[in-house]
Amino acid sequence: MSTDELRSSLKAAIAAGPNNMQPFITGQHSTGEPSGSSNSRVHVPWCLCGNCRIYDDPRMNICCRQRPCITSKPEFRNLCLRHDVLEVANILNWSYQFNQEPSFCMSKFRNQAYRNFILWQHGRLGAGRRTPVPACVCHTVRMRFPQPDGQYTGYHSAHSDSDN
Numbered sequence: 001m002s003t004d005e006l007r008s009s010l011k012a013a014i015a016a017g018p019n020n021m022q023p024f025i026t027g028q029h030s031t032g033e034p035s036g037s038s039n040s041r042v043h044v045p046w047c048l049c050g051n052c053r054i055y056d057d058p059r060m061n062i063c064c065r066q067r068p069c070i071t072s073k074p075e076f077r078n079l080c081l082r083h084d085v086l087e088v089a090n091i092l093n094w095s096y097q098f099n100q101e102p103s104f105c106m107s108k109f110r111n112q113a114y115r116n117f118i119l120w121q122h123g124r125l126g127a128g129r130r131t132p133v134p135a136c137v138c139h140t141v142r143m144r145f146p147q148p149d150g151q152y153t154g155y156h157s158a159h160s161d162s163d164n
């Protein structure tokens with residue numbers, strides 16, 4: 001890379017803002033999701049927050065309808081993106097309750113993140129009430145805890161335990 005090239009890519013990184021610097025520094029901005037990365041944002045007609053992605057399952061295509069997006073709130077980052085918080089929640093939810101060994105694979109972290117999100121937003125839901133997770137939340141959680149094989153089980157709601 002020449003000095004000029006370095007300078008221009010540094011400028012691009014700074015223009016993208018400090019929150020988006022990481023992929024440029026680690027050189028990941030050209031890899032990752034083919035259509036979902038921040039520099040090739042597709043227009044999502046039903047999205048108000050600017051962070052949603054279109055999923056194959058139409059039930060997943062809902063927006064948090066908040067500006068700024070709910071995923072930019074510190075509460076969301078604390079509750080849904082922190083390993084330690086999700087580990088403790090997972091132990092409390094499952095291992096303690098059912099006397100099982102805790103599991104800390106990526107899908108468990110994602111599933112717990114969705115649960116924490118629903119608990120935070122809606123409190124305890126009555127049985128049978130399904131509350132979907134917004135697409136922006138789903139996308140952010142998947143970016144944080146990516147599935148190694150890229151295969152996701154899709155729809156999440158307050159009562160879906162199918163993510164495995």
Ligand SMILES: [Zn+2]
Nearest residue numbers: 047049052063
């Ligand atoms: Zn949105």
Ligand SMILES: [Zn+2]
Nearest residue numbers: 049064069136
């Ligand atoms: Zn959003």
